[in-house]
Amino acid sequence: MNYPLDRPGTKKAWCPGCGNFGILKLIEEVLIELALDPKNTVIISGIGQAAKTPYYIDTNMFSGLHGRALPVATAIKASNPALNVIAEGGDGDMYGEGGNHFIHTMRRNPNIVHIVHNNMVYGLTKGQASPTSQKGFESKVQVKGVSSEPLNPISLALALKASFVSRVNIGNQAHAKEVLKEAFLHKGYALVDIFQPCVVFNKVNTYQWFKANTYELESDYDSSDLPAAMTKALENDPIPIGIFYRKAYVTFEEHLRGDEKKALFEHTHDLKMIQKFFNNY
Amino acid sequence: MKKTDIPFQATIDQPPVTFPTFKKKKYTHAKSISILIGGAAGTGIKTLETLLSDALRRSGYFVFSTIEYMSRVRGGSNCTLLRISDAPIQAPCWHVDLFVALDEDAIEHVKERLTAQTIVLADESVTDEDIDITPLPMLTTAKELGNVRYANAYVPGVLFGLFGLSAEMLSQGIETLFDGEHLAGNESAMREGFIYAQSLKNLSLPTLPEPTKGLTDTMHLMDGSTASGFGFLAGGCNMITSYPMSPSTAVLNFMASMSQHFTLLVEQSEDEIASLNMVLGGWYSGARAMTSTSGGGFALMSEAMSLSGVSETPAVIYLAQRPGPATGMPTRTEQGDLNLAIHSGHGDFGHIVLAPGDLQECIDYGYLAFEVADRYQMPVVYLSDQYLADTMSMIESVDFEDYEQRRYIQPTEKSYDRYTLNPTAISPRGVPSLGEGLVVSSSHEHDERGQGTESYHVREEMVEKRQKKSSLSVAEAFKPEVVQYGISKKGSIAVIGWGSTKGAIAEVLRELDDDRLFQVHFAWVHPLNPEHLEILKQTKANIIIENNVTGQFADILKSHDVEINHRILQSNGFPFFVDLLKEMLLDTLKEIK
Numbered sequence: 001m002n003y004p005l006d007r008p009g010t011k012k013a014w015c016p017g018c019g020n021f022g023i024l025k026l027i028e029e030v031l032i033e034l035a036l037d038p039k040n041t042v043i044i045s046g047i048g049q050a051a052k053t054p055y056y057i058d059t060n061m062f063s064g065l066h067g068r069a070l071p072v073a074t075a076i077k078a079s080n081p082a083l084n085v086i087a088e089g090g091d092g093d094m095y096g097e098g099g100n101h102f103i104h105t106m107r108r109n110p111n112i113v114h115i116v117h118n119n120m121v122y123g124l125t126k127g128q129a130s131p132t133s134q135k136g137f138e139s140k141v142q143v144k145g146v147s148s149e150p151l152n153p154i155s156l157a158l159a160l161k162a163s164f165v166s167r168v169n170i171g172n173q174a175h176a177k178e179v180l181k182e183a184f185l186h187k188g189y190a191l192v193d194i195f196q197p198c199v200v201f202n203k204v205n206t207y208q209w210f211k212a213n214t215y216e217l218e219s220d221y222d223s224s225d226l227p228a229a230m231t232k233a234l235e236n237d238p239i240p241i242g243i244f245y246r247k248a249y250v251t252f253e254e255h256l257r258g259d260e261k262k263a264l265f266e267h268t269h270d271l272k273m274i275q276k277f278f279n280n281y
Numbered sequence: 282m283k284k285t286d287i288p289f290q291a292t293i294d295q296p297p298v299t300f301p302t303f304k305k306k307k308y309t310h311a312k313s314i315s316i317l318i319g320g321a322a323g324t325g326i327k328t329l330e331t332l333l334s335d336a337l338r339r340s341g342y343f344v345f346s347t348i349e350y351m352s353r354v355r356g357g358s359n360c361t362l363l364r365i366s367d368a369p370i371q372a373p374c375w376h377v378d379l380f381v382a383l384d385e386d387a388i389e390h391v392k393e394r395l396t397a398q399t400i401v402l403a404d405e406s407v408t409d410e411d412i413d414i415t416p417l418p419m420l421t422t423a424k425e426l427g428n429v430r431y432a433n434a435y436v437p438g439v440l441f442g443l444f445g446l447s448a449e450m451l452s453q454g455i456e457t458l459f460d461g462e463h464l465a466g467n468e469s470a471m472r473e474g475f476i477y478a479q480s481l482k483n484l485s486l487p488t489l490p491e492p493t494k495g496l497t498d499t500m501h502l503m504d505g506s507t508a509s510g511f512g513f514l515a516g517g518c519n520m521i522t523s524y525p526m527s528p529s530t531a532v533l534n535f536m537a538s539m540s541q542h543f544t545l546l547v548e549q550s551e552d553e554i555a556s557l558n559m560v561l562g563g564w565y566s567g568a569r570a571m572t573s574t575s576g577g578g579f580a581l582m583s584e585a586m587s588l589s590g591v592s593e594t595p596a597v598i599y600l601a602q603r604p605g606p607a608t609g610m611p612t613r614t615e616q617g618d619l620n621l622a623i624h625s626g627h628g629d630f631g632h633i634v635l636a637p638g639d640l641q642e643c644i645d646y647g648y649l650a651f652e653v654a655d656r657y658q659m660p661v662v663y664l665s666d667q668y669l670a671d672t673m674s675m676i677e678s679v680d681f682e683d684y685e686q687r688r689y690i691q692p693t694e695k696s697y698d699r700y701t702l703n704p705t706a707i708s709p710r711g712v713p714s715l716g717e718g719l720v721v722s723s724s725h726e727h728d729e730r731g732q733g734t735e736s737y738h739v740r741e742e743m744v745e746k747r748q749k750k751s752s753l754s755v756a757e758a759f760k761p762e763v764v765q766y767g768i769s770k771k772g773s774i775a776v777i778g779w780g781s782t783k784g785a786i787a788e789v790l791r792e793l794d795d796d797r798l799f800q801v802h803f804a805w806v807h808p809l810n811p812e813h814l815e816i817l818k819q820t821k822a823n824i825i826i827e828n829n830v831t832g833q834f835a836d837i838l839k840s841h842d843v844e845i846n847h848r849i850l851q852s853n854g855f856p857f858f859v860d861l862l863k864e865m866l867l868d869t870l871k872e873i874k
């Protein structure tokens with residue numbers, strides 16, 4: 001399957017029917033509809049099936065290490081605030097290996113979009129539990145079923161007052177696109193947790209399961225109410241999708257740089273000024 | 282697309298940079314006296330050190346001072362060593378001429394460093410059965426003046442009084458350090474000490490060397506962390522992302538203070554893994570980024586070192602060593618992380634390790650770290666250690682405009698590929714939004730475009746490309762510094778060192794004045810250029826001096842077929858002391874026929 005912003009000459013290494021196809025299409029369409037110039041857009045990913053996504057979109061890319069996309073993305077945005085910066089990866093990548101960066105990136109609040117493909121299972125390593133796997137989920141490793149409490153990225157993000165907190169279901173494309181667009185338009189860190197099925201390794205959380213177990217937040221839902229958002233985030237039968245919370249506040253790069261927004265590659269230090277400070281010693 | 286100029290744009294076709302050469306005065310020998318001052322942590326011994334060294338400098342003396350401190354915020358026993366001289370000194374001594382004890386623990390802590398000639402001054406409350414102490418009413422006087430910490434001004438007052446120096450120099454220092462009631466309190470305490478010293482005229486004091494006129498105009502007093510920081514600024518550093526860790530934190534603090542004056546982004550990251558990944562993000566989008574850490578933190582960066590290698594994203598890592606393994610001794614020194622620095626990161630990829638040995642090299646190699654990271658698109662580890670980082674000494678004036686600025690980034694065409702294969706093996710480095718192309722960087726093995734590959738042909742080409750790049754850095758490596766002593770100008774025994782041992786080895790060799798000996802100092806420690814090692818293959822004997830238990834650099838030299846006949850090693854948490862090192866070297870020389 002090909003989409004409008006695909007990188008020419010690439011073959012997608014995903015299983016037929018994978019939820020990642022829908023996410024790829026979604027991102028490409030949003031980039032086009034929001035007229036975001038690929039030359040000014042960077043997608044940073046870690047490792048995993050989800051993290052392959054930027055190899056297929058014709059924008060700038062930094063494909064880094066498992067779990068480490070967020071610090072890279074944060075620094076790219078700070079170095080050149082004019083760039084559109086997207087960090088992308090799966091639930092194991094972003095919530096497991098990169099859990100510490102997830103926490104602290106939300107505290108920092110760089111103006112980036114953070115897309116997490118959440119299929120509640122490890123795909124690339126063939127079927128182990130992920131941090132979001134439901135209790136009792138059995139695998140070749142979790143032979144007695146998962147005993148750990150699943151990580152709830154939405155309530156975690158809300159506890160840290162993340163600037164924009166959302167969840168969508170890729171089976172509900174129209175709604176997902178609407179939310180992702182809002183994430184791009186939001187000034188500040190924006191989490192988009194995307195429910196997607198792994199058609200090979202997760203026989204429980206399927207397209208049908210996600211459809212049956214999610215509902216869109218009501219049209220009169222107030223996304224500025226943090227305690228209400230937390231209550232919604234803790235609902236799990238069924239699970240709400242949509243924008244739980246949004247509040248713009250000063251971003252990481254604004255804090256560091258103020259009104260000065262030039263790319264760092266345009267900067268050099270005044271050597272006379274270095275001299276002046278040196279001479280004070 | 283708006284046109285953006287890249288300042289100082291350079292390409293790989295240009296020959297490597299050279300360090301600026303500054304006209305330096307030649308010093309043959311230094312006369313010096315040593316003063317050791319001991320007290321508990323948190324009582325202001327650092328203030329005392331600053332006050333005293335600054336006033337001594339303004340009185341025309343070369344000052345070297347090093348603090349030995351314990352890993353705690355309060356209590357314990359810390360001491361600061363001052364060497365006052367008529368020429369630059371860059372090494373500590375073990376035995377001292379004068380010792381000032383602020384409390385009883387201090388005496389116990391440094392007993393081994395006292396000789397029969399050492400004059401011991403201590404607070405009148407301090408007693409010791411074995412040692413002849415000249416009592417001072419320092420704490421009583423300080424308390425009477427309102428604060429026990431005024432003792433830190435009283436002691437410099439006594440010392441200036443004893444040596445007949447001008448108290449005005451201390452007053453000037455007190456004025457810059459304190460204000461309000463503490464200004465008056467410290468000033469009074471200093472004067473009281475100065476006056477009290479007049480009653481101690483019968484002490485057989487060591488002779489102070491001759492002061493030098495106009496010293497403050499030509500010489501600057503700073504520690505290695507500060508000099509390194511100036512080097513990084515000269516290298517164009519405009520981003521630092523670090524997790525604090527002793528003894529590296531002073532560089533982070535310095536850069537943070539400079540961020541008030543320069544476009545320089547500073548972030549304290551959640552861990553060292555984030556630190557180096559941020560550095561890579563910075564360079565990828567055109568910043569000149571660095572991180573600062575010590576051994577334990579650097580161990581966590583190993584994975585991102587490898588990422589820097591394969592993605593050919595430059596990086597600069599300031600690694601201030603302390604004794605390991607694991608937590609080891611956080612406030613003490615060692616050269617034990619050389620192997621870690623050289624072998625960090627999985628897979629084969631080239632990287633550079635620099636280890637400056639004095640303040641001038643801290644600046645030069647700080648600048649060079651950014652230059653070569655950019656030039657070869659690889660990670661550069663700048664190895665310092667607690668001793669070099671925390672020790673204050675003097676450096677002659679430096680002209681920062683003489684450090685050639687280069688930026689090896691290129692605007693991209695629409696057809697741009699990040700990893701093009703070309704004869705130099707260095708692909709032009711684009712950054713996002715600069716030009717018409719896309720910058721596709723990858724941690725996977727990749728093709729010229731940056732797309733992941735499973736092709737063994739492409740794999741072979743890319744491995745070869747990275748190896749070739751490594752070879753280029755070998756060919757362009759900076760030479761070790763060779764210094765002959767004595768009159769023959771052609772020694773037969775090499776005394777080899779790297780990094781912070783430079784000053785101690787230099788002073789010992791100057792003092793021994795033995796025609797057979799010459800110094801070979803490595804500041805570019807990896808990768809080594811075999812041509813630079815030829816000099817070590819024509820010697821009668823090679824002696825290496827290293828502050829680690831195995832002789833890590835000796836083993837590297839051996840792997841380059843350099844014979845190492847003797848290893849003088851130490852790993853007790855101290856730097857090398859010149860007087861002790863001299864004995865060790867003399868013992869070793871006895872074994873060479």
